[in-house]
Amino acid sequence: MPRLQFQPAAHYAFATEMPIEPGQINEGGHLDNVQLLALVSVARTRFFTWLGYSVLDVAGHAFFVADQAVQYRSEGQPGEVLRIEMTPADLNPKGFDLLFRVSAAQSGREVALGKIGLVCVDMVSRKPSPMPEAFSQRLCAD
Structure with a gap:
């Protein structure tokens, strides 16, 4: 089976940062x-908040994860702060x-690319x- 290959988006509408904890x-x-997927999940929740919604309450609707794929590009190191961008x-x-x-927020080194359906x-x-x-x-506005 071929490996997953993602290309970065031309623009990411949202970004948040989180430290790697011991x-x-x-x-x-x-x-x-x-743990990387857990951090991405937190970022997803923050993305919905940034849009002015809750992941579990968008006018009486919720958004469930249907699929998720990730391509790991480098190691996240202890003590680094990660920048997670989404669009x-x-x-x-x-x-x-x-x-x-x-x-990695300081160096810009890519740690992972992926998508959540x-x-x-x-x-x-x-x-x-x-x-x-x-x-x-609102999704189309950014």
Whole structure:
């Protein structure tokens, strides 16, 4: 099976920074791959907050992760601060992809690239549903 290959987006609408904590380091002495995904998940929540919403309340809808893929590019080192940038892409009526780039904040070294596929879910029926129009417009504004 061929390896995943991502290219950075031309522009990232949102960025946040988080330090690598000692408990996130694995036996190899670098950021654990699962911990990187946890940091990206926190960044996703911050992205929704930045848009003025909660990931679990977008006009009565929530956004669930449908799929996620990551390409690790270098090791996250103990004590580094990571910059996580995100931007929406491939909008469709019931969801979108959230592209991300993780880099070392000080040096700019790329640590990972990836995407999260998000699906809009009506919280009453718990089924996929069209995204609220105001939210779709907000995604397209940046």
